Amino acid sequence: MHVPDGFLDAPTSIATGAVAAVAVGVALQRARRELDDRTAPLAGLVAAFVFAAQMVNFPVGAGTSGHLMGGALAAVLVGPWTAVLCVSVVLAVQALVMADGGLTALGTNIVLIGVVTAGVGWAVFVVLRRVLPQRLSMIPISAAVAALLSVPAAAAVFTGLFAIGGQAPVDLADVLTAMLGWHVLIGIGEAAVTGLVVSAVVSTRPDLVYGARRLVAARTAALREEVAA
Amino acid sequence: MGAAHGHLFHFHAHSPLHRAPAHLKLLALLAFTLTVVATPRGLWWAYAGYALVLASVIALSRVPARYLAPRMLVETPFVVFALLMPVLGHGPFVEIAGLTLSEPGIEAGAALITKGTLGVLASLTFAATTTSTQIIDALARLRVPSLLVEIMSFMLRYLEVVLTEYGRMLIAMRSRGCEPRNPRHWPALARSLGALFIRCYERGERVHVAMLSRGYTGAQSGRMPS
Numbered sequence: 113m114h115v116p117d118g119f120l121d122a123p124t125s126i127a128t129g130a131v132a133a134v135a136v137g138v139a140l141q142r143a144r145r146e147l148d149d150r151t152a153p154l155a156g157l158v159a160a161f162v163f164a165a166q167m168v169n170f171p172v173g174a175g176t177s178g179h180l181m182g183g184a185l186a187a188v189l190v191g192p193w194t195a196v197l198c199v200s201v202v203l204a205v206q207a208l209v210m211a212d213g214g215l216t217a218l219g220t221n222i223v224l225i226g227v228v229t230a231g232v233g234w235a236v237f238v239v240l241r242r243v244l245p246q247r248l249s250m251i252p253i254s255a256a257v258a259a260l261l262s263v264p265a266a267a268a269v270f271t272g273l274f275a276i277g278g279q280a281p282v283d284l285a286d287v288l289t290a291m292l293g294w295h296v297l298i299g300i301g302e303a304a305v306t307g308l309v310v311s312a313v314v315s316t317r318p319d320l321v322y323g324a325r326r327l328v329a330a331r332t333a334a335l336r337e338e339v340a341a
Numbered sequence: 342m343g344a345a346h347g348h349l350f351h352f353h354a355h356s357p358l359h360r361a362p363a364h365l366k367l368l369a370l371l372a373f374t375l376t377v378v379a380t381p382r383g384l385w386w387a388y389a390g391y392a393l394v395l396a397s398v399i400a401l402s403r404v405p406a407r408y409l410a411p412r413m414l415v416e417t418p419f420v421v422f423a424l425l426m427p428v429l430g431h432g433p434f435v436e437i438a439g440l441t442l443s444e445p446g447i448e449a450g451a452a453l454i455t456k457g458t459l460g461v462l463a464s465l466t467f468a469a470t471t472t473s474t475q476i477i478d479a480l481a482r483l484r485v486p487s488l489l490v491e492i493m494s495f496m497l498r499y500l501e502v503v504l505t506e507y508g509r510m511l512i513a514m515r516s517r518g519c520e521p522r523n524p525r526h527w528p529a530l531a532r533s534l535g536a537l538f539i540r541c542y543e544r545g546e547r548v549h550v551a552m553l554s555r556g557y558t559g560a561q562s563g564r565m566p567s
Contacts, residue, residue, distance in 0.1 A: 152492055156494070156498070158541060168530065215374050281431055312531050316536075
């Protein structure tokens, strides 16, 4: 669900556009450090993956469905800066090619779905990774909690933007309650799918999971004596 | 590669709008949607004017209405939100057909639907008349950072490959009795998505190696060869 044209007023849209431009600019610099000269092909393919993953729908009640945002998932899998780039490119393609999300709201959508979900998701993930036991099996759990919190965080930032430039005469407290309630539900779906996907990748190719790299590097080979019959 | 040809929402035709330079179309689209968004609600004659301009551009593009109409469903969630406005908005209230409705709510809802619909229709017209290659070229011409343009060109080029691969995975799941929409089968769906991620990542690595073997040094024009 992307913000369309006319939902926020023009000054707010332009301001979020500027914020998004700065964030993407910084991400371009930092992503090179995450991926070096493989950035373009890898980020492009990961963006295509995020696009496909966003097609995963889950029912959130009242006959409506939410879809995966993928910010936290991408941040854990490929690193936060590459994730911001991938999600931003996905949003730009959706706005330009499929009219999903308004062109004037592209900055707003990049800030909400790209920067906030990937940023909050990565921050939560890093904190949990430090606190929880240093085992690979903890990575999907951290990723799930990160995804769970990243979605209501985006909803809260949206409500803040709505307070500044909203184009509807609705009580702000109502908006916040509705948005948070709704997005906690979406967040639960996001957390389940994110955790399961990360767990699937960790169990087959842990070396590909950016958030697990340090753990993989610290692993040592061990000889086991007994063999289970 | 088929993906360089057009994309899911492209409508093949030969019209002045199809031939117009893509970067100018993109700037026009941005100017149009910004103007629509900046127009204060209540100026209905201005919106009528925008609709007229848009209708004549669509007529010029020869994209049929029945092609655009089903693709406008993308704005449904916000139409629902806009329809709720009169119920959720605050006073003053008016009585219409036995319902107490908020007057500013009605006005805001109508403005939301009008602005949203104009934006979606304009974007769809742009998408229907512009190929992926032209969009990439337009962004490069408009000085979008070349790395970003490159990422987008790789994404658009492989999007169809990845989506059809994902589609095959879903068919395989369904033929084994799994329903991807059912949360009970999410573990299976997640394993498929995990596999899809690994395949995407490895495909990216192979593409990079193929580029290196053709002399890629990390810096280039950012254009997608047509």
